[in-house]
Amino acid sequence: MILSYQDIHSDVKVDCDVAVIGSGAGGAVVAKELAEMGHSVAVVEEGGYFTRKDFRCRPVESMLSMYRDSGQTFTLGRPICILPLGKTVGGTTTINSGTCLRIPPKVLKEWQENYGLKELNEEELGLFCERIERFLYVQPADPEVVGTNNLKFKEGADKLGYSAGFLPRNAKECDGSGLCTFCCPIDAKQSMNISYIPEASKLGATIYANCLAEKIVVENGRATGVLGHFVDPDSGRKAKSIQLGAKVVILAAGAIYTPYFLLKNKLATSSGQVGKHLRIHPCVGVAASFDEDVCCWDGIPQSTYVDEFFEEEGIMFEGATTPPEVQSNTLPYAGNKHAKLMSQFSKIALFGSMVSDTSEGSVRALPFSHRPIVLYNLNKNDIRRLQLSVVHLAEIWFATGAKRVYPMLATMAELTSPKQVEELKRFKLSGKDFTITAYHPMGTCRMGSDPTKSVVNVNCETWDVKRLFICDASVFPTSLGVNPQMTIMAIATRTAAHIDGVLARTNSTKEVIMNDDTV
Amino acid sequence: MKSPERYKVLTKYEAEILRAAIPDVLGENEGLPPVDADRIVRWIDTQYLAKSTFEFRLLYRFLILALQFLFPFLFGSEYKIFLQLSSEEKQHLFNKWAQSRLYLLRNSFTIFRLAICFAYYGQDEVSRAIGYDAAAKLEEASKRQVVRD
Numbered sequence: 001m002i003l004s005y006q007d008i009h010s011d012v013k014v015d016c017d018v019a020v021i022g023s024g025a026g027g028a029v030v031a032k033e034l035a036e037m038g039h040s041v042a043v044v045e046e047g048g049y050f051t052r053k054d055f056r057c058r059p060v061e062s063m064l065s066m067y068r069d070s071g072q073t074f075t076l077g078r079p080i081c082i083l084p085l086g087k088t089v090g091g092t093t094t095i096n097s098g099t100c101l102r103i104p105p106k107v108l109k110e111w112q113e114n115y116g117l118k119e120l121n122e123e124e125l126g127l128f129c130e131r132i133e134r135f136l137y138v139q140p141a142d143p144e145v146v147g148t149n150n151l152k153f154k155e156g157a158d159k160l161g162y163s164a165g166f167l168p169r170n171a172k173e174c175d176g177s178g179l180c181t182f183c184c185p186i187d188a189k190q191s192m193n194i195s196y197i198p199e200a201s202k203l204g205a206t207i208y209a210n211c212l213a214e215k216i217v218v219e220n221g222r223a224t225g226v227l228g229h230f231v232d233p234d235s236g237r238k239a240k241s242i243q244l245g246a247k248v249v250i251l252a253a254g255a256i257y258t259p260y261f262l263l264k265n266k267l268a269t270s271s272g273q274v275g276k277h278l279r280i281h282p283c284v285g286v287a288a289s290f291d292e293d294v295c296c297w298d299g300i301p302q303s304t305y306v307d308e309f310f311e312e313e314g315i316m317f318e319g320a321t322t323p324p325e326v327q328s329n330t331l332p333y334a335g336n337k338h339a340k341l342m343s344q345f346s347k348i349a350l351f352g353s354m355v356s357d358t359s360e361g362s363v364r365a366l367p368f369s370h371r372p373i374v375l376y377n378l379n380k381n382d383i384r385r386l387q388l389s390v391v392h393l394a395e396i397w398f399a400t401g402a403k404r405v406y407p408m409l410a411t412m413a414e415l416t417s418p419k420q421v422e423e424l425k426r427f428k429l430s431g432k433d434f435t436i437t438a439y440h441p442m443g444t445c446r447m448g449s450d451p452t453k454s455v456v457n458v459n460c461e462t463w464d465v466k467r468l469f470i471c472d473a474s475v476f477p478t479s480l481g482v483n484p485q486m487t488i489m490a491i492a493t494r495t496a497a498h499i500d501g502v503l504a505r506t507n508s509t510k511e512v513i514m515n516d517d518t519v
Numbered sequence: 520m521k522s523p524e525r526y527k528v529l530t531k532y533e534a535e536i537l538r539a540a541i542p543d544v545l546g547e548n549e550g551l552p553p554v555d556a557d558r559i560v561r562w563i564d565t566q567y568l569a570k571s572t573f574e575f576r577l578l579y580r581f582l583i584l585a586l587q588f589l590f591p592f593l594f595g596s597e598y599k600i601f602l603q604l605s606s607e608e609k610q611h612l613f614n615k616w617a618q619s620r621l622y623l624l625r626n627s628f629t630i631f632r633l634a635i636c637f638a639y640y641g642q643d644e645v646s647r648a649i650g651y652d653a654a655a656k657l658e659e660a661s662k663r664q665v666v667r668d
Contacts, residue, residue: 052664056653056657057656057657057660058641058653059637059641060567060637064566064570069572069575070567070570070571070572070575072571078622079622079626080622080623080626172665173665177656177660185656185660185661186660186663186664186665187664187666188665190667194667195667293650295650297651323640323646323651324640324645324646325636325641325646326636328640329629329633332618333614333618334546334610334613334614334616334628334632335543335544335546335609335610335613335614336610337614338544338545338546339545339546339547339548339551340546342649343550343551343649345649345650345651346649371572410619410625411620413618432620432622433622435625435626
């Protein structure tokens with residue numbers, strides 16, 4: 001059952017086995033898995049529940065209704081980074097590109113060796129990934145619908161001999177509408193709102209949309225419930241209250257709001273690590289103009305990749321296009337010069353790059369603020385790799401026949417020849433020169449084997465509060481380097497299996513006590 | 520008698536500055552339909568700012584006032600307020616703002632322009648003129664729904 005604000009006419013008071021806060025890649029998966037194991041599950045989601053009927057193919061409408069802060073979330077620091085987050089049933093999966101890459105083996109190895117997470121092994125996670133991939137129809141993007149933008153970039157990479165391919169995606173019968181990041185209009189993308197959440201609902205879980213969790217109830221060092229309110233989506237006013245009693249509470253609000261929630265509630269903070277070690281995968285984009293039409297809005301926006309520089313530099317190139325009203329803002333200039341570029345928009349292509357960052361930011365909760373403060377500064381190593389990204393993006397665009405390249409740098413609005421790429425290599429850029437976006441916050445409640453250096457253990461249970469689990473990218477000890485949703489889902493599936501064991505032990509203990517009472 | 524203009528978020532003065540800025544932020548080109556600055560101001564006020572966070576509304580209004588009083592001084596040689604600038608001077612200002620080495624300023628231009636681009640390029644006739652037909656996409660999408668097995 002999926003209930004929204006308009007379905008709730010009185011205060012809600014429910015007892016369940018598991019209360020889940022958040023319905024994204026972590027919350028939805030753990031909810032469905034535990035419901036399938038026979039547990040009663042309730043999910044609270046701050047955002048609304050939308051279906052394809054609510055969608056009108058205009059990005060702004062989606063941003064205003066499905067993105068947190070209407071898509072205006074950003075980090076403070078050098079530079080300021082736009083950090084779009086989903087606030088809807090399905091979380092950010094509803095508005096992401098659908099890329100499903102597994103955790104890179106070298107990252108897992110680092111987690112095992114440096115953070116004492118030996119129990120997280122490739123074989124076990126691989127089995128969970130297979131299960132998820134089957135459920136979400138994960139397959140490489142169909143070359144027939146990847147679109148000219150992606151094909152052109154891959155062609156350029158192939159010419160230069162760079163390793164490239166088609167990205168695995170959670171899409172079934174995708175026809176390349178090109179609107180993944182504003183909610184798929186034909187339900188091809190298997191985001192949580194049309195896959196795991198409806199399945200969890202079928203299995204008996206109740207999903208409360210437009211419902212803001214405010215407090216986790218802790219009794220004798222154990223999480224025992226969640227308190228919150230429904231919120232009128234139009235006015236933002238608080239409405240009826242919700243009180244969930246639970247044997248286990250799972251916090252899955254994402255790597256910005258999970259630490260914010262813990263800091264606000266002063267929960268699980270003894271290690272001093274909550275909100276620290278924020279990684280975001282800083283991204284840069286480079287546009288290019290051609291003599292011929294590219295029609296970058298046609299086809300799957302994120303469907304090809306170039307991983308030539310991934311192993312050595314942690315740089316991953318992935319497609320990223322959007323409709324004109326959004327993409328117009330990525331082009332340089334203003335006034336007539338900008339209008340001239342926009343009038344030739346069909347000839348403009350765009351590709352992006354993300355860096356597996358070593359810079360660390362933080363999430364802070366100020367006493368009188370009702371939203372987190374996110375701080376993030378790029379370090380020299382990441383600046384160097386971002387510059388390298390721009391250089392290679394430009395190089396690949398020229399290799400595939402671009403006439404002009406727009407690197408989105410303060411120091412250089414456009415490049416007109418490959419020679420200028422060489423000049424760009426020699427530039428000494430600072431963090432302030434880039435236009436950065438970021439899409440993957442991680443690491444703010446890191447997992448580890450040492451309670452003084454981590455927030456949760458290998459089973460994602462907080463060291464401080466028993467029966468309180470965290471199931472989102474905040475548990476990642478380091479940057480992942482690839483899109484995180486598959487790893488979040490795999491760890492959530494693993495956590496669900498562990499919680500099932502915990503609940504089984506609880507129930508058997510209760511039975512023994514009851515039998516003793518009877519005796 | 521014509522009723523006075525009312526805005527949800529902006530003051531009349533802020534709306535006037537924004538209205539004067541829009542044609543020169545977007546520019547002109549024969550491939551693009553004409554800019555209706557009035558409609559864009561209304562859209563930004565009622566559809567964008569009214570649905571944005573309090574902090575963002577405050578920031579946007581600050582940028583409008585900074586555009587009027589501060590940026591002409593910062594990006595121009597002689598001091599005039601924004602509303603006194605010619606179209607050419609306004610475009611010169613916006614290009615300097617867009618390419619500023621000061622990242623806070625450059626980012627603030629992105630924020631300022633984004634709402635205007637949303638409003639203008641989000642119109643069906645404008646996006647259709649550059650080849651992107653959102654209405655046709657919607658119609659096509661409404662005919663198809665992928666169902667899970």
